[in-house]
Structures are given as C-alpha cells and as structure tokens.
Amino acid sequence: MxxxxxxxxxxxxxxxxxxxxxxxxxxxxxxxxxxxxxxxxxxxxxxxxxxxxxxxxxxxxxxxxxxxxxxxxxxxxxxxxxQPPRPRVTAPEGMEKLPIDVVVERALSLMPDGTWTGFQPSNSRSAAQAFLFSDGTNNNIRFFLDPYTGRELARDKGSSPDSRISRIRNKFxxxxxxxxxxxxxxxxxxxxxxxxxxxxxxxxxxxxKRWRRSERHETRKGSSTSSFT
Known part of the structure; x- marks a missing residue:
C-alpha cells in the first residue's frame, strides 16, 4: 500500500x-x-x-x-x-519472512565492494530484490533473495539485450x-x-501576501467611499 x-x-x-x-x-x-x-x-x-x-x-x-x-x-x-522475471517463492510451512534488515545484510555480503542503489521487498509470492552497482563492470547488478531464508536465488548481471529500451531501463x-x-x-x-x-x-x-494586500485595498476603498458620502 x-x-x-x-x-x-x-x-x-x-x-x-x-x-x-x-x-x-x-x-x-x-x-x-x-x-x-x-x-x-x-x-x-x-x-x-x-x-x-x-x-x-x-x-x-x-x-x-x-x-x-x-x-x-x-x-x-x-x-x-x-531483464529476467523475479523468481517465485513458496512459503515454507510454519516459517515467517526474515526482517528486511537481515535480507539487506545478506545482499550486501554477496558484493561487499558494490555500491548500494536500492531494495525491493518481496510481495506475497515473489523474491526480494537488491540492487547494487559494480564499479568493475559498470553495471547494475540485481540479486534475487529468498525472503524466508535469505538465500540467493538468482542474479542479473546487467547483460541485457543491446536495444534502446533495455539501455534506458538499465539507467533508471x-x-x-x-x-x-x-x-x-x-x-x-x-x-x-x-x-x-x-x-x-x-x-x-x-x-x-497578495490576498491580504487585496483585502486592505478593498477595505480602504470602502472607507474612502463611505467618508465621501
């Protein structure tokens, strides 16, 4: 929401x-x-x-x-x-999702020298996403993580098709x-x-200020009219 x-x-x-x-x-x-x-x-x-x-x-x-x-x-x-679609996850019976900060720490440990750029929590059935920028490859790396275990499910190394739309999407x-x-x-x-x-x-x-100025002007105008009459 x-x-x-x-x-x-x-x-x-x-x-x-x-x-x-x-x-x-x-x-x-x-x-x-x-x-x-x-x-x-x-x-x-x-x-x-x-x-x-x-x-x-x-x-x-x-x-x-x-x-x-x-x-x-x-x-x-x-x-x-x-970009590849987000992997689907199945909730293990009796297990709850890990806190977001724990999943974030797991993502950071996968690429310690990367620059953190964003994170998307998982919804009901999709994996969490962590976005990091690699100075070595000059690409945005996307990690897919299991929200219940913190395990890496897949990663997108930014090697997308060479098209105008894909380049625009990768720069967003x-x-x-x-x-x-x-x-x-x-x-x-x-x-x-x-x-x-x-x-x-x-x-x-x-x-x-303009409203007050207009009100003062109208007040003065009304006063001058009444005094004249």
Missing part, C-alpha cells in the same frame, strides 16, 4: 511540474522578452523553479519505476525482455539516486529537489 501511495504521489508530482511549466511558459516570444527586460522573467522564484524542475520530474518518473515498472516495461519490450536506477556517479553528485542531486519544498512554502507566502 505504501509503495502505491508513493507511486501515485510521484505521478501527481510529475503532472504538476509539467502543467506548471506549461502555464508559466509564455505563449508568445514577445511576452517573454518584455518580462525579461523588466527583470521579472527570471526572478529568484522562477529561477529556482526552473533549476528544480528537471530533477523533480526525473526523480518522479524513475521513482514510479520501482512500483509499476514490472507492469509497464513488459508491455513496452514485447517479446524481448531486457542510476538516474533516481545518482549514487553510481559519486557521493558529491548524489548529494547535489538529492538537494536540488528541495527547491520544490521552498517553492511551495514561498508560493503560499506570496499568495497570502
């Missing part, structure tokens, strides 16, 4: 960003030129929105991949899947976290979307 909420929120965020950009972008070039000459086309609020727009959209799209990717990619790829995890590009790049990438939070807060503040 939580993953579905996160995916729907990412979808709404992506739509909001795109619609907001379309509404902001001038319909005519002269409008933008006039605003640029007045100095209002790229004020701090607009500039921050433009800088944060691309990371927000990319993170929203790649974030949805973790929840809906297993349904969407097979439809796009058709008969040439770029990298674009979401930027971890394979280094700690500095991942930190900057993670801080850029914070501009969205700033925009929401400052946008609400600007709107409240």
């Amino acid at each position: 939580g993953r579905q909420v996160a995916a729907i929120s990412s979808l709404l965020l992506c739509i909001t960003c795109i619609v907001g950009f379309v509404l902001w972008w001038p319909l005519r070039g002269r409008t933008f030129i006039r605003a640029l000459r007045r100095g209002s086309a790229l004020d701090w609020y607009t500039a921050l929105g433009l800088v944060a727009l691309v990371p927000l959209v990319i993170m929203a799209i790649t974030g949805m991949n973790y929840t809906w990717g297993r349904y969407v990619w097979p439809l796009i790829e058709g008969d040439t899947p770029s 995890a990298r674009l979401h976290t930027f971890r394979p590009f280094g700690l500095l790049a991942a930190t900057i990438w993670g801080m850029l979307p914070l501009g969205g939070t700033v925009l929401v807060a400052t946008g609400a503040w600007i709107s409240i």
Whole structure:
C-alpha cells in the first residue's frame, strides 16, 4: 500500500511540474522578452523553479519505476525482455519472512565492494530484490533473495539485450539516486529537489501576501467611499 501511495504521489508530482511549466511558459516570444527586460522573467522564484524542475520530474518518473515498472516495461519490450522475471517463492510451512534488515545484510555480503542503489521487498509470492552497482563492470547488478531464508536465488548481471529500451531501463536506477556517479553528485542531486519544498512554502507566502494586500485595498476603498458620502 505504501509503495502505491508513493507511486501515485510521484505521478501527481510529475503532472504538476509539467502543467506548471506549461502555464508559466509564455505563449508568445514577445511576452517573454518584455518580462525579461523588466527583470521579472527570471526572478529568484522562477529561477529556482526552473533549476528544480528537471530533477523533480526525473526523480518522479524513475521513482514510479520501482512500483509499476514490472507492469509497464513488459508491455513496452514485447517479446524481448531486457531483464529476467523475479523468481517465485513458496512459503515454507510454519516459517515467517526474515526482517528486511537481515535480507539487506545478506545482499550486501554477496558484493561487499558494490555500491548500494536500492531494495525491493518481496510481495506475497515473489523474491526480494537488491540492487547494487559494480564499479568493475559498470553495471547494475540485481540479486534475487529468498525472503524466508535469505538465500540467493538468482542474479542479473546487467547483460541485457543491446536495444534502446533495455539501455534506458538499465539507467533508471542510476538516474533516481545518482549514487553510481559519486557521493558529491548524489548529494547535489538529492538537494536540488528541495527547491520544490521552498517553492511551495514561498508560493503560499506570496499568495497570502497578495490576498491580504487585496483585502486592505478593498477595505480602504470602502472607507474612502463611505467618508465621501
């Protein structure tokens, strides 16, 4: 349920960003030129929105991949899947699933020199997935683990068919976290979307100021009218 909420929120965020950009972008070039000459086309609020727009959209799209990717990619790829399906698991009688942190530790022990990029818990009948990046092969490695025993069931070494769709799919995890590009790049990438939070807060503040200004203007107008009469 939580993953579905996160995916729907990412979808709404992506739509909001795109619609907001379309509404902001001038319909005519002269409008933008006039605003640029007045100095209002790229004020701090607009500039921050433009800088944060691309990371927000990319993170929203790649974030949805973790929840809906297993349904969407097979439809796009058709008969040439770029990744193997998740193995199915059968719950042993009287056994419960291991805690997630235990499964994560097992996955990390399989590739100690790898860079951790993500994890997907198992659902009712599928294996858990751990995503690590290998600096040696420059590939995203995917481990399939039994959620009841922590045993490795299979692994995908990233050697998918050489097609445009498979290359795009293999880069999705990298674009979401930027971890394979280094700690500095991942930190900057993670801080850029914070501009969205700033925009929401400052946008609400600007709107409240405008509403108050309009109310004061109406009050003064009413007072002047009554005094005149």
